[in-house]
């Protein structure tokens with residue numbers, strides 16, 4: 250394992266970026282000067298940025314560096330698609346604590362590159378520095394769209410249909426599952442340590458040796474994820490839905506409002522309604538949920554609809570279309586109509602399977618909450 254201090258800042262940057270070939274014409278100049286240079290002669294430029302902090306957004310006990318790189322890039326690329334744009338460039342800033350080795354950052358870049366290659370994005374710069382605590386990541390993604398193509402959150406109109414791609418709640422269930430296995434792992438270690446303290450106090454060296462071996466064996470701890478692969482994939486390897494954007498374009502559908510689902514459907518619906526000055530009615534029975542998500546919610550004794558409405562990190566697209574597009578949407582695979590837009594004074598409601606109406610609340614994930 251190679252110490253980062255051996256390479257130094259510029260050595261590391263060079264190591265990570267050498268031999269890079271750009272993919273986009275709009276990338277004029279990438280890594281190596283005071284600024285990257287981009288050229289967009291006749292398009293609007295889209296820009297989005299997100300930070301990911303160790304312990305707040307990710308936990309390195311259950312996400313590896315390749316997946317972390319992939320996910321960090323995908324969640325930014327997702328924001329460009331959410332404007333109906335095409336992602337083109339990315340700047341990547343990282344603050345590293347001492348425990349990271351060059352190989353760790355290589356893995357992170359491997360994941361980053363996989364995500365960028367998938368959607369034709371050039372990494373054109375960034376910043377590399379040290380951190381006294383955990384790993385901090387900040388990514389900015391730049392994209393383009395023709396002025397008339399851009400879809401904002403504020404364009405939804407009364408009678409528009411509300412649509413969502415893929416399925417919801419899976420990433421959240423994946424996170425619950427990872428958290429549970431982490432708790433099981435640390436619970437077992439705690440248990441062995443307690444017994445070791447007892448054996449020590451009793452001078453029972455034979456038992457102490459056996460317990461020491463148990464502790465060693467914990468390195469081979471195998472979490473129980475059989476049959477739950479989809480949930481882990483949703484949490485650890487989210488995909489930006491550029492395929493849905495392409496499908497909509499092909500079908501000649503231009504959404505009136507759109508955003509991606511990062512904090513949870515409920516919270517995102519409220520953003521669209523508030524910014525569009527309208528209300529909505531969303532039907533519980535129409536919310537797309539995968540089988541594994543349903544099974545896991547049952548196992549954890551959690552309300553399935555709550556998980557789907559407030560779970561977050563689905564990175565699916567939530568959008569509204571004119572009611573005239575109903576039939577076109579119906580033939581689109583992987584897109585569901587979940588409700589419709591109403592007048593603002595009618596409020597924002599979820600209608601349950603048994604016909605009860607609940608006012609929507611944004612109780613999704615909030616990093617600033619205690």
Ligand SMILES: Nc1ncnc2c1ncn2[C@@H]1O[C@H](COP(=O)(O)OP(=O)(O)O)[C@@H](O)[C@H]1O
Nearest residue numbers: 296297298299300324328331508509510511512
């Ligand atoms: N510190 C900040 N300074 C200025 N604008 C910010 C800041 N943080 C967030 N924003 C802006 O607030 C809006 C909402 O942010 P956010 O909820 O993070 O969006 P998203 O879910 O797409 O990442 C965005 O336009 C974002 O650029």
Ligand SMILES: Cc1ncc(C[n+]2csc(CCOP(=O)(O)OP(=O)(O)O)c2C)c(N)n1
Nearest residue numbers: 299304305306307308511512561562614616
């Ligand atoms: C250790 C850990 N804690 C919490 C989460 C859950 N989580 C991380 S990011 C996120 C949603 C989006 O994060 P935010 O910072 O709000 O991004 P933005 O809305 O700005 O895109 C959620 C639900 C997680 N995946 N891992």
Ligand SMILES: [Mg+2]
Nearest residue numbers: 298299300511
């Ligand atoms: Mg953000």
